[in-house]
Amino acid sequence: NAGVTQTPKFRILKIGQSMTLQCTQDMNHNYMYWYRQDPGMGLKLIYYSVGAGITDKGEVPNGYNVSRSTTEDFPLRLELAAPSQTSVYFCASSYRGLAGEILVQYFGPGTRLTVT
Amino acid sequence: DAKTTQPPSMDCAEGRAANLPCNHSTISGNEYVYWYRQIHSQGPQYIIHGLKNNETNEMASLIITEDRKSSTLILPHATLRDTAVYYCIVRVEALWNTDKLIFGTGTRLQVFP
Numbered sequence: 001n002a003g004v005t006q007t008p009k010f011r012i013l014k015i016g017q018s019m020t021l022q023c024t025q026d027m028n029h030n031y032m033y034w035y036r037q038d039p040g041m042g043l044k045l046i047y048y049s050v051g052a053g054i055t056d057k058g059e060v061p062n063g064y065n066v067s068r069s070t071t072e073d074f075p076l077r078l079e080l081a082a083p084s085q086t087s088v089y090f091c092a093s094s095y096r097g098l099a100g101e102i103l104v105q106y107f108g109p110g111t112r113l114t115v116t
Numbered sequence: 117d118a119k120t121t122q123p124p125s126m127d128c129a130e131g132r133a134a135n136l137p138c139n140h141s142t143i144s145g146n147e148y149v150y151w152y153r154q155i156h157s158q159g160p161q162y163i164i165h166g167l168k169n170n171e172t173n174e175m176a177s178l179i180i181t182e183d184r185k186s187s188t189l190i191l192p193h194a195t196l197r198d199t200a201v202y203y204c205i206v207r208v209e210a211l212w213n214t215d216k217l218i219f220g221t222g223t224r225l226q227v228f229p
Contacts, residue, residue: 004159035219042203042219043160058216090159105152105217107159 001026004108006091013081013115021076021111023091031094032074033058033105034066036087043090049074081115088112120204125224128198134191136223138204141185148207149180150217151189155200160219163189165207194227201225 007022025032030051035043035058045058049068063085065077074093078085089111094103121139128134140149148167152160164171164178166187171178177190191198203222 040221042221043217044219045216048216059218088157092159104162104165105160107161109159110157112157 003027004091004093004106006089006108006111008111009109010112011114013078013113015081015083015115017081018077018079019081019113021078021089021091021113023074023076023108024072025074025091025093025106026072027093027095027106028071029093029095029106030071031096031103032068033092033094034064034074034076035090035092036060036085037090037110038087046076046089078113083115086113086115119218120206120220122202122204122220122223124221125226127226127228128191128194130196130227130229131193134194134198134225134227136189136191136202136204136225137186138189139186140204140206143184143206145184149178149187150205150207151176151178152203152205152217152219153198153200154203154222155197160203163202194225196227196229199225199227 004025033048034046037043044060047066049055052068055066068074091108092105094105148165150165151163154160164176166178180187201222201224203219205217
């Protein structure tokens with residue numbers, strides 16, 4: 001298993017450009033998450049998904065959009081990039097079965113985005 | 117949402133036990149305490165979790181006080197590879213029974229030779 005993979009690893013955007021950060025997991029996890037981490041800070045939840053077709057906002061959703069058409073993929077879309085979106089973006093996934101067991105989130109390696 | 121308080125940094129000698137404290141005085145009765153760590157700029161890595169009993173796994177031990185207002189993560193024999201930022205997180209249940217992990221700024225543990 002590759003776990004959670006993210007592409008690209010690095011990206012520089014100009015203000016106003018748009019892009020999609022890709023996230024794929026091969027663990028058949030039903031839950032997926034997007035976080036951002038600013039320098040010296042902890043992670044903040046942007047969006048999450050509990051399954052294909054179901055997404056919800058986290059703490060800092062403004063300026064982002066997500067979709068979940070398959071179990072494996074959870075892309076994050078940035079429209080009209082702004083310098084405030086300069087950050088490291090982490091995707092994560094977890095699994096909850098019918099027993100409601102505690103979730104452990106598995107994180108990808110991150111995408112470092114700079115908007116200038 | 118329950119908040120946690122951790123010291124910003126700690127040092128530990130290699131081979132000694134590292135004891136990382138966390139204060140979560142506003143925790144609710146059914147909220148779990150999670151510990152994750154982040155080595156350099158990698159994605160966070162799960163370490164351990166607990167509700168009210170002490171827990172141990174291959175990575176660490178978690179000691180939770182009886183009133184559940186604080187906990188301590190113990191790395192019994194710290195190595196240089198344990199140098200990382202350690203996050204104590206109180207699980208907040210979001211919609212559809214998923215987790216919303218509220219990350220603070222964590223404790224930067226430096227293990228020295």
